[in-house]
Amino acid sequence: MVKIVTYNVNGLRPRVSQHGSLRRLLDALDADIICFQETKLSRQDLSGDVIMAEGYEAFISCNRSSKGRGAYSGVATFCRVTSAFSSQEVALPMAAEEGFTGLQDTAKNGKTIGDFVLEMPMEEEGLGEITREELFKVDNEGRSIITDHGHFVLFNIYGPAVEEDNKERVRFKLLFYKILQKRWEHLLALGKRIFVVGDLNIAPSSIDRCDAPPGFEKQMFREWLRSMLREHGGPFFDAFRSKHPERVGAYTCFNQAVGAEEYNYGSRIDHILISGACFHHSSYLEDHNIFFCHVEDCEIMDHFRRGNSENMPK
Numbered sequence: 001m002v003k004i005v006t007y008n009v010n011g012l013r014p015r016v017s018q019h020g021s022l023r024r025l026l027d028a029l030d031a032d033i034i035c036f037q038e039t040k041l042s043r044q045d046l047s048g049d050v051i052m053a054e055g056y057e058a059f060i061s062c063n064r065s066s067k068g069r070g071a072y073s074g075v076a077t078f079c080r081v082t083s084a085f086s087s088q089e090v091a092l093p094m095a096a097e098e099g100f101t102g103l104q105d106t107a108k109n110g111k112t113i114g115d116f117v118l119e120m121p122m123e124e125e126g127l128g129e130i131t132r133e134e135l136f137k138v139d140n141e142g143r144s145i146i147t148d149h150g151h152f153v154l155f156n157i158y159g160p161a162v163e164e165d166n167k168e169r170v171r172f173k174l175l176f177y178k179i180l181q182k183r184w185e186h187l188l189a190l191g192k193r194i195f196v197v198g199d200l201n202i203a204p205s206s207i208d209r210c211d212a213p214p215g216f217e218k219q220m221f222r223e224w225l226r227s228m229l230r231e232h233g234g235p236f237f238d239a240f241r242s243k244h245p246e247r248v249g250a251y252t253c254f255n256q257a258v259g260a261e262e263y264n265y266g267s268r269i270d271h272i273l274i275s276g277a278c279f280h281h282s283s284y285l286e287d288h289n290i291f292f293c294h295v296e297d298c299e300i301m302d303h304f305r306r307g308n309s310e311n312m313p314k
Contacts, residue, residue, distance in 0.1 A: 005031040006197040012039040023053040032080045032091040037158035037199040039074035059096045063142040074142040077156045093147035099139030100183045113148045114187045157198035193276025208268035237291040239272040239298035
């Protein structure tokens with residue numbers, strides 16, 4: 001068994017300070033693989049106190065875009081050197097890759113996980129012609145780390161949040177997810193198992209948003225995410241919703257400026273998605289799938305919330 005935690009920390013350094021050290025923060029989360037999003041660390045901020053902890057290996061991606069937003073976005077994956085939950089040391093990856101377009105690692109060493117290569121020039125429905133410069137920008141904001149653990153490939157993702165009237169950023173977000181989907185499809189075609197964890201900045205359905213307005217599910221990115229899920233013909237299990245299909249009030253993101261977390265007024269935009277073959281070798285494939293055979297549970301860590309449970313709607 002491997003335990004995986006995903007957590008949008010909204011600044012890794014303040015979270016480390018709250019716990020006294022990075023090691024204490026990681027130990028408090030008590031998992032083999034811990035994926036942080038929105039670390040808000042520039043490359044100049046990568047000091048030992050926020051990236052080095054005894055017993056863990058770190059894989060980091062920082063924003064390197066030219067927009068002057070160094071302390072912005074960023075993801076980090078911490079893997080236990082020895083699993084606390086399994087005699088097989090599957091937490092440490094065999095390979096790691098920054099970004100997912102394949103351009104970052106192709107530029108550095110000519111190889112990507114699964115030998116993924118985007119054919120250029122390329123066009124995509126809804127986007128038209130896509131330039132190489134645009135693809136580099138997708139990877140340059142520090143929004144993805146891929147780690148290959150042998151039995152599965154893990155994507156730690158921090159998806160863009162955009163205003164609908166900002167056409168440039170809407171195009172960026174659409175390109176981000178279109179290329180990410182291509183990467184998933186490539187790995188699944190190779191027979192790989194995929195775990196996607198992180199803050200996708202998308203609440204897929206009305207049940208995942210407090211007081212969802214009319215037409216909520218018609219939004220383009222929500223339709224895309226639902227198309228990726230098994231119940232809509234896609235390849236992925238939504239781990240939380242598959243385990244808790246009727247649970248309401250299960251949110252992971254809140255407007256901090258108005259204290260919305262105290263009243264549980266939020267959205268579920270942080271996800272664990274799972275796809276691929278079952279680990280069992282069975283000729284009765286309809287009786288076996290990776291989710292129901294191997295996923296014990298998927299819960300939201302309420303004990304890390306700042307809200308007062310007495311104020312939360314029942």
